[in-house]
Amino acid sequence: MTVTAVRPDGSQEQLAEDILQELQAHFRGAVVAQDGVRDAADPRPPWNAMATDRPALVTRCTGTADVVDAVTFAREHGLLVGVRGGGHSVAGLSTVSDGMLIDLSAMRGVQVDPVRRLAHVQGGALLGDVDRETQAFGLAVPLGRVSETGVAGLTLGGGYGNLNAKYGLSCDNLVEAQVVTADGRALTASAEENPDLLWALRGGGGNFGIVTSFTFRLHPVGPIVGFAGTFYPLADLADVERRWRDYALDAPREITTFIVTMTFPAAPGMPEVIHDRPVAIVGAVHCGSDVDAAMADLQPLRELGAPLFDMSQPMPYTAVQSAFDPFFPRGALRAYWKSQYLERLPDDAIDAIAARALDRPGPMSLVNTFRLGGAVHDVGAEETAFPERSSPFMVSFDSMWTDPAQDHAAVTWTRSAWDEMTTYGTGVPFLNFTGIADEPLDAGVGTAFGRNLHRLRQIKKIYDPENFFRRNNNVIPLD
Secondary structure, three states: EEEEEOOOOOEEEEEEEEHHHHHHHOOOOOOEEEOOOOOOOOOOOEEEOOOOOOOEEEEEEEOOOHHHHHHHHHHHOOOOOEOOOOOOOOOOOOOOOOOEEEEOOOOOOOOEEOOOOOEEEEOEEEEHHHHHHHHHEEEOOOOOOOOOOOHHHHHHHOOOOOHHHHOOHHHHEEEEEEEOOOOOEEEEOOOOHHHHHHHHHHHOOOOOEEEEEEEEEOOOOEEEEEEEEEEEEEHHHHHHHHHHHHHOOOOOOOEEEEEEEEOOOOOOOHHHHHEEEEEEEEEEEEOOOOOOHHHHHHHHHOOOOOOEEEEEEEEHHHHHHHOOOOOOOOOOOOEEEEEEEEOOOHHHHHHHHHHHOOOOOOOEEEEEEEOOOOHHOOOOOOOOOOOOOOOOOEEEEEEEEEHHHHHHHHHHHHHHHHHHOOEEEEOEEEEOHOOOOOOOOOOOOOHHHHHHHHHHHHHHHOOOOOOOOOOOOOOOOOO
C-alpha cells in the first residue's frame, strides 16, 4: 500500500508501506493511513461539521516521545502538518487536508499538586478532564464554559471562562509548558527556561510548537459556587441588557457574567414555557467561598425584568462548567462565528445587538455579550502575547446550522452583524471565536495581536523559521 500525502507547497509525497512500518515500529501510538478517506474510528472528530478536510496520515500520540517522532517524520518527508488537541476549533483548524494529522486525543492525563497548587495537564485534555481532577481538591484552573473544549486550543488562544474576573485568562495562569518544536526538540518553556517561548504561548496560538504538557496555577474554587441562570423573553433583551450592563460594570470580582441569546430547544426536564422559545439567558458565576453571600450578590441579575424561568442556585462547579455542553454537540453543527471587543456599551449598541438577536439566521445561532475586566485587565498588554487588556465587553455572533445549503446565508449574516458592530467596537477579533470559511489562515491575526505581532514574528523565526506549524491563526516568521 502507498499513501499519497501533500506537502506545504501543494506537491505530493508517496509514502510506501515499508516507510510507514518503520515509523510504527518505534511509535507507541497508532499510525493510521487514510489516504484522504475519513477514519470511522476517529476518537475525536472535528467539532465544526464544516471542517471536511481529511488527512492522509494520522499519528495518534501517547506521549511527548511520539510527538517528537511524528514531527521528525513529517519534517523529513516534507509533509503538511495539522495538530489536534481537543478538536474543538471553531475555525476547523484541528484537521488538515491530505497531510499528516498529529493527534493528541489520547493524551488526557491530569495530575494535581494541591500543596503547590499546580496542575500538570497533557496536551489532549479537555476542560472536563481538568475540572474533574482539580475539584477533588477544591481547586480550579480558569478555563472555558464547555467541558468538551480542548485545554490546548483554549489556552494558546487566550482562554475566557467563568473565573476570568477573579483569576484572569487561562493563559495568564500558565506557568510552564513542555513543547515539541519544529526541529523535533522537546523544550521546557518557563520563567527560567526559554521565557520568550512561554510569553508567546500565553495567547500566541499554535504557532510555536506542539505543547504536550501544560502546568497551570490553581485557585480555591467550589466545589459549590453561586450560579445565576435567568431566562428572559428575547423581546425584552434591550431593557434587560441595559440593566445587566449597569450591574456588571460595578460587580465584585468574584462574579463573571454574560448574556446568551438563543432559541431554547424542547429539552427534557426543562419547563415548557421556554421550549422552542427565543430567550435571553443572563448567566453568572460567583466563585466566592460564602455561597449564601454569593447568591445575595447575584440576586439583581434575577430581577432585570419578568423572567420566564430562573434556575439560579448554588451549584457544583463541574455542573456549571458542563451546563452549555448540549448546545455544542461535536460534529453535528456547521459553524461560523465572529466576535469583537467593545470599548463601550451604549444604549444604541444594545439596541443593535437586540435587533440582531431577534433576526438570527437560525434557531441554533447565538448572539452573546460578555463582560470583561477584573483580573484580565490587571495584566499589561505586552506582558503576554494576548494583548487585549482594556475592553470592558465583547460581543460574539455564533452562527450554527445543519444544512449545507444555508452556508452562504449564515456566513453573510454573521459578517454583516460583525461589520455593523464596528460602529461601537474596536474591530479587534477574539481569534478563538472566529470562523475561517474562505479567509486565509492569517486573517485577523495582525489586528488581533496588534503591537505584539512583531515580537511574535521574531519568536516564530527562532522556533519555527520555516513556518512548519502553519495550520493555525498563522503568524508569519520575521524575514
